[in-house]
Amino acid sequence: MEHDSTVYVGLDVHKESITIAYAVDAGEVEAMGKIGTTLVEIDRLCKRLQSKAPHVRVVYEAGPCGYGLYRRLIKQGFDCMVCAPSLIPKKPGERVKTDRRDAIKLARSLRAGDLSAVYVPSVEDEAFRDLARAWASARDDLRHARQRLKSFLLSHGVHYIGRADWGVSHRRWLSKYSFENAWRQLAFDEHRRTIEDRLAQCDRLEAALREAVVEWGLYPAVLALQAMRGIQFITAVGLSSELGDLSRFEHPRQLMAWLGITPSEHSSGGTRRQGGVTKAGNSYARKLLVEAAWSYRHAARVGTQIQFRHEGLPKAIIDRAWDAQVRLCKKYRKLATRGKNVNVAVVAVARELAGFIWDIGRLAMSLALPRHTVRPA
Known part of the structure; x- marks a missing residue:
């Protein structure tokens, strides 16, 4: 093992498996096989890579598995990159896609410098972003629930005389309105209850966000x-x-x-x-x-x-x-x-x-x- 050698590693990461390919310096890209995603197996992989060359560069695609693997590899002292999947070079006419081929392509592209890294936030920033996104999702759910109720009323010819802006007068009218049919009234009550639940969820998340933002670094x-x-x-x-x-x-x-x-x-x-x-x-x-x-x-x-x-x-x-x-x-x-x-x-x-x-x-x-x-x- 030369002291200035570098091993380029491509990882195709999934929920329960990681497929590995590597190349030492300008050598041929080889497949190393597939491992699980437990910490023990990842640590064992790190030791195998360290035995290949003193410098280790690793890349995997950004995806639903998050940045836990990135932080684990950085902690081991590796140079790790999370690349943008949409910017990975692709050959025209390529019709075969497998985990092994993807890992080999990543290792080859990393060595050629053809990949674009995505921004990996700190643990604190990512946690705050999760909270902010939960709040945004709750507000979207509230908007959809309100739209469903409006569509329900419109389909039954019920019109509110005024501006349906969910203000005090509009909500008061909704709370007093009732249908003659018991089943239809039950559906109407469920729509209103969904809106109330989403409102309570938005209030909880907003209160938590206003309290947390003061301690946030940004x-x-x-x-x-x-x-x-x-x-x-x-x-x-x-x-x-x-x-x-x-x-x-x-x-x-x-x-x-x-x-x-x-x-x-x-x-x-x-x-x-x-x-x-x-x-x-x-x-x-x-x-x-x-x-x-x-x-x-x-x-x-x-x-x-x-x-x-x-x-x-x-x-x-x-x-x-x-x-x-x-x-x-x-x-x-x-x-x-x-x-x-x-x-x-x-x-x-x-x-x-x-x-x-x-x-x-x-x-x-x-x-x-x-x-x-x-x-x-």
């Missing part, structure tokens, strides 16, 4: 992002939990590309063609960003709610948030005057909004805001 970024128009607590927490540490993006264009809001392009020779946005990366973060961008259709102003969120924040962050308002509101009006479709204009605003989020988030972490500065509301 809490200063959550506070600072709320200084911007269109970004309240829900959006700030969602974006921060999905984006993670913004310092990993060296330039705002990298964040824009990660969010999938940069134009697609197909150019050749002297012809340049640009299409719609790529929609690559995190769809939930992109959705929150575009929703926030809709608020910049109106003239720049600082309302009462934004003033409340500005309390206790450094002047540098407040000034940057105002610069974003002026620039983005002006950009939307300019695009609208040119006759651009409203959705196209909003996405263009969202792309520049990502740049301001990158700037303000990094600024907040560098200033190290006190955790008692502002309430997370």
Whole structure:
């Protein structure tokens, strides 16, 4: 075993098995077989790999099994990468796919430097993101439950005279309404009970999230992002939990590309063609960003709610948030005057909004805001 040798290892990871392939330096890629996913078997694999060469580089695809294996291999001193499955090179016309072939392809691509790594959050950031995603899922379930109830009433010709916005009067009307048929009334009661359960779940998760965010390492970024128009607590927490540490993006264009809001392009020779946005990366973060961008259709102003969120924040962050308002509101009006479709204009605003989020988030972490500065509301 040479002292400067490197073994390149590709792992095809599944719930109950891991298929391994490896290559030492420029040698032929060989299959090592299949093992289980227990800690004992993984530790035994690490010892076998260490006997091949002093330097070990490992890669496996990001998937439902999470980052536990990555952290285990890093702890063993290996250079480990979790790669993006959609960016793995593929041969045209390839029709055979097996675990063994996938592991060999990963080892070969790792050695060639053709793989793109995904961001692996810290244990704390991943735990907070799980909580934030649970809250987002509960709110989606609530929205679906409300839609099902509205569809149920519509199918039976029941109409609410007023605005069905789930306000006090609307909920009061729902609680008093009844059907003559007992079976239909039972179905109606179950729909209402589902909504009540989802509301209680959302309240529990929101309370837990507001308590946990104060102890989170990225809490200063959550506070600072709320200084911007269109970004309240829900959006700030969602974006921060999905984006993670913004310092990993060296330039705002990298964040824009990660969010999938940069134009697609197909150019050749002297012809340049640009299409719609790529929609690559995190769809939930992109959705929150575009929703926030809709608020910049109106003239720049600082309302009462934004003033409340500005309390206790450094002047540098407040000034940057105002610069974003002026620039983005002006950009939307300019695009609208040119006759651009409203959705196209909003996405263009969202792309520049990502740049301001990158700037303000990094600024907040560098200033190290006190955790008692502002309430997370």
